[in-house]
């Protein structure tokens with residue numbers, strides 16, 4: 001095995017290094033250290049992924065903004081055209097409604113007059 005301190009080869013299962021005298025870590029300590037290394041490596045990879053994703057996310061957000069702006073710009077003239085196309089129909093509807101109201105008013109007036117005349121007799 002390799003000494004944890006001076007990295008020279010020492011007999012397997014040694015408790016101390018025969019070169020530097022350093023106490024060798026137990027299996028539990030080695031496992032704890034390995035676990036910490038794995039955790040740190042995972043965190044490092046995660047940070048790299050987050051850092052790599054940042055500009056992509058920015059691009060996506062910018063792209064979505066551009067699409068939204070483009071849609072708004074494209075829709076504006078269409079909405080204007082639609083409003084203009086509807087205008088004559090609205091005018092016509094107003095005219096028809098006015099004439100219907102006038103006819104109804106006249107019919108009511110003449111009916112009322114007839115009732116009045118009938119009442120006088």
Ligand SMILES: [Zn+2]
Nearest residue numbers: 003006017020
């Ligand atoms: Zn050593």
